[in-house]
Amino acid sequence: MAKMTGSRNILVTLGIILFFIVLAYAYLSPLIEGKVLQMPDIEHHKGMAKELADYREETGEEAIWTNSMFSGMPGYMISVIYPGNLSRYISRPIRQVFSTASFLILYLIGFFILLRSLKINRWLSVAGAIAFAFSSYFLIILGAGHMSKANAIAWLAPVVAGVLLAFRGKPVAGTLLFAAAFSFELLSGHLQITYYGFLLIAVYGLVELIFAIREKTLPSFFKAFLFLLAGAVVAIGMNFSRLYTSWEYSKDTIRGPSELTSNNENKTSGLDKDYVVQWSYGIDETLTLLIPNFKGGGSQINPGTDSESFQALRSQNVQNPRQTIQAVSMYHGEQPGTSGPVYVGAIVVLLFLLGLFVVKGPIKWWLASATVLSIVLSWGGNIMWLTSFLLDYLPFYNKFRAPSMTLVIAEFTMPLLGFIALNDIISGKVDKKEWLNGLKWSVIIAGGLSLLLAILPGISGNFTNATDAMRFPDWLMDSVIADRKNMLRSDAFRSFIFIALAAGAIYLWHIKKIKTTPLIAAVGILILIDLWAVDKRYLNNDHFVPKRQAENPFQQMPADQAILQDDDLYFRVLPLQNPFQDARSSYFHKNVGGYHAAKLRRYQDLIDHHLQPEIQQMVSGFQGGTAMDSVFMELPAINMLNTRYVIYDLNQAPVRNPMPLGNAWFVPEFKVVGNADDEIKAMENFDPAETAIVDQRFSDYVAGKSFSKDNNGHIELTEYQPNYLKYDYTAASEQFTVFSEIYYENGWNAFIDGEPVPHFRVNYVLRAMLIPAGNHTIEFKFEPKSYYVGNKVSLASSILLILAIAGYGFARFRKRKTKTA
Known part of the structure; x- marks a missing residue:
């Protein structure tokens, strides 16, 4: 009978995985037609990686260095294969089989594993996985092409599941799961997400330690800790080649300290403070967790042709109002721009608040503390006194930019606590009076706030930001504000409706009008409808293109064709159009500029102090009619970089520099x-x-x-x-x-x-x-010795983990066979 039950459980689990695959492809349905996402960052990556990829294809070896960006830089953080890490032989086929859908599938499966490790009801775990996977930011980054970030987020849940199992009396199983998942997490190559995962686990460890001291269970705490530490060493060993080269390289990049002493108050041992906090979430912008359009959505969202702004454009006889309205951004937050809000879902917020009332023990304090930490850190430059302190004293914190990204922790903790709460309620672990009181207050807080903002949207602020005055004339501004109010009103009422429906379903279950399975189905479907609709605002079928178009993101233009006729071995090209934020020229040429967040610090200094001023001087000379020789004679930095061609217009022949100094x-x-x-x-x-x-x-x-x-x-x-x-x-x-x-x-x-x-x-x-x-x-x-030595360590560590998992599996098999004998 036990064997039958085990087989049935396996079949049900495989069925759930199949459901996740179908759901992912349903959302990303153009993939079935052979189309692919048109992703800006992937296009940039193809430009960055072209020389490295071509060398790999031609020779079967790794170049490790590329001269196609910033006049030359290591390829560690661009496109380098580390053959010693055997995890790649699992990760890569998953990507190849499922394409972009693989990330959404991994989101779903990973969070399902986490919830099941906590013994959450199987079907409730499916609903919880949907709540996590369809959080808006996780889909938005797919559309942007932030694949390493998405992959790192996907593996966070299994990493945490391993930690929780180890601390819940299964140190061996937990450690093996943790080590395997952590190896994939590190393989993703997005250390910022991994760092936030470490903060999440560190908060958990601190809470567990406090409770272990209070309950006198320190021996079991340290046993789990030591097991996990061993697992971490193995996972780090598997990725040692990548980590070692990245660590070595980072000291010389903009994520390391500058040797220049000017502007010291803005400097850290990593990134400059003003650079770190550029993308800081507004304090009031945090309400997008509950109401997606609280700040107008994404920077590219416009009010449409049914808006007051469109009528204002027509009344002013603006030419092509349908085209002009597309430039009217509804976003009025404090970030320089955003692809969309961080929206976890109105129902998830309701369940999270409910969890604060009904969940007991260290897990509540862990998830509540981590959520608060995540939100506060996301404010970045808006609480500069704290952010500056952390940048100076919290280890490695100054290596990463965009504080808003810390909200990935809240996107993890809020559905986790919410579904733990719902599981405790339906399993009878919480007194009815207690959870009914918690539900009442959760509805009052989340639903009441949503309804209040739907009725009185004006209380949220003035619906403008610092850039509006430069973007909109006075005669248009009132209409823009009115449209932004209407967007908030509509979404606030929408959130209220979902909260009311979810709370109503829970109450109907309480009074025995529906059973547990229909309740779980209702909550899961409502969450999916809510998040799916919001996600489609930012990642929809319009973002897909034919595969051939994505495979060749950059077309040769007349300027490129002219340069490529030059058959000299090696010279550089300088594009004048946004030269240090665009990798297009790197696709075809050896580029003085490029696009990368970890360029060499000294090269960035050269850009700031010499290349940018020289570019401005060059443009002024061209516009002023100065003789070509005279213009280039005054550009020492550009000339010493062997800059033979300058692209000022892709449709025109490039300017040939008569003064480059050669190789x-x-x-x-x-x-x-x-x-x-x-x-x-x-x-x-x-x-x-x-x-x-x-x-x-x-x-x-x-x-x-x-x-x-x-x-x-x-x-x-x-x-x-x-x-x-x-x-x-x-x-x-x-x-x-x-x-x-x-x-x-x-x-x-x-x-x-x-x-x-x-x-x-x-x-x-x-x-x-x-x-x-x-x-x-x-x-x-x-x-680089770091690459070659690192690969040997990675290979040895990979083999060690494989043997450990095989040994554990064999021991379990023997134990089960002995029981049934």
Whole structure:
């Protein structure tokens, strides 16, 4: 009989998984037609990763370094495969089989596993999984192409499930689940989400410790902790190659400290404070958790042709009012822009509040505390006194931007507490009088607030933000405000209706008008209808395109075609249209600019202090009719980066720079400076063709040296790969040689005639070397030990986890066989 029950449970679970798959494809139905999501960040990624992907396809190896972005940078956070981590052989096929739907499927399955680990009713766990998976932000990021973020979010629930099992008397099973899930979590490569998951678990651990002290159960607490610590070590070991290279690289990126001393009050040991808090959730904007359009939805949402704004445009005889109305944004929050609100669902908010009243023990205090922490942290720059303190003192907190992202914790904790509460009620764990009182107050708080805002939307504020005055004329502003009020009124009333229906269903169950299964079905369906409708505002069928269009996101334009006719091995291109926030040019060319949130810190300094000013100077020169040679002669940073072409209009031929310095050149002079401040300043008035700026840390290389210009000498790049450069040169005497290559000490090795030689940094970002007289060959090879050593550790850790899981499974099988014998 036990065997029959076990088989039935397996079949039911497989049926639920099949239901999740069908549900995911129902929402993302164009996938069935062979279409794919048109995702801006994926398009950027294809531009970023093109050189790395091409090299992998051509050679079967990893380049690890790319010169197609920011004049050269490691590819660790772009597109590098770490073969030692065997988890990828599971993760990758899932992505290949289910495409974008895989993320929604993993959301559903992961949260279902978490709820079942807490012994939540199976069908209630299905409803809870839907509540979690269809939270608006989780669908919005799919539309934006934030796939690593989505993957990391999907694995959070199984990670937490493992932790909970370990602390609930199953340390071995919990640890194995935790280690496996955590390995996939880290494989996702979105350390910001992983960090927030760590905060969530840290709060749980603190609450458990407090209760363990109070209840004198410290031995079992530390047993679970030590088991989980071992599991974490294995999971980290499996991802050691990725983590080691990322850690090593991060110290040199904008997520590491700057050596420049200006604007110190804004600096941290990571990102600058003003950069961190750009996307901070407004304090009142938190109400989008309950009412999606509390702040007008997303930045691209417009009021439509039935709005007062449209009538105002027509009354002013504005040409093409149907087109103009699309630029009238309904969003009036404090963020620079947003793809949509963080909406967990009106019913989820109701159940969460109910959980605060009826759930007992450490799990309530954990989930309540984590929710509050999540919301407060999301306010970021709106509570700068706290945020500044955390950026200075909370470890690693200053490595991440966009405080609004911390709301992923609330999106996790609110449905979890809500469905724990509902499970406790239907299982009879809570006294009827107690939960009825809790339901009453939950309806009063959530439903009452929604109804109040539906009746009196004006009490929420003035429905404007700081940018409105620049975007809308006075004659339009009143209509825009009226439309924003109407949007809030409509959505507030909508939330009230869903709260009333869910509360009504629970009450009907209480008075025995419906049974438990219909109650669960009603709650699940209402949540799905609520969230599905809101999600479709931001991710719908219009976001899908034919697969061939997505596979080739960038078309060759006349400017590209002209540049690609140049068959020289290696030179760079500078696009003038948003050069440092666009990876389009990286798809076709070696790019001075690019798009990446973890560019090298020194290159960012070069952008801020020299490249941006030089670009402005160049544009002014073009517009003023200055002679081409005269314009480019005054652009030392652009010239030393071997910038041969400037794209000012994709439909026109590019401007060819007559002054690029090439791949490498000899300089007769050098200037030693004391620090980074002096180095960046010395580049304001210097000729890189004649002089090299050397930081005093590298002064030993040039101490006592002098060089003369060798007019008959030459150096030429003869072989190019992203991770390998070969030069032939002839020189009559020792030469100070500057290479138009970005200096990065953790992996680049230099060789002359096959023998290793030192190289050093000059001109703030470039490489230099002293080369002997004669005819010789120079090679640069990117050989980061962190990558190769890390892969060996990853492989060993992967094998260890596989053996541990196999051993546990075998032991369980033997135990079950012994019982049935």
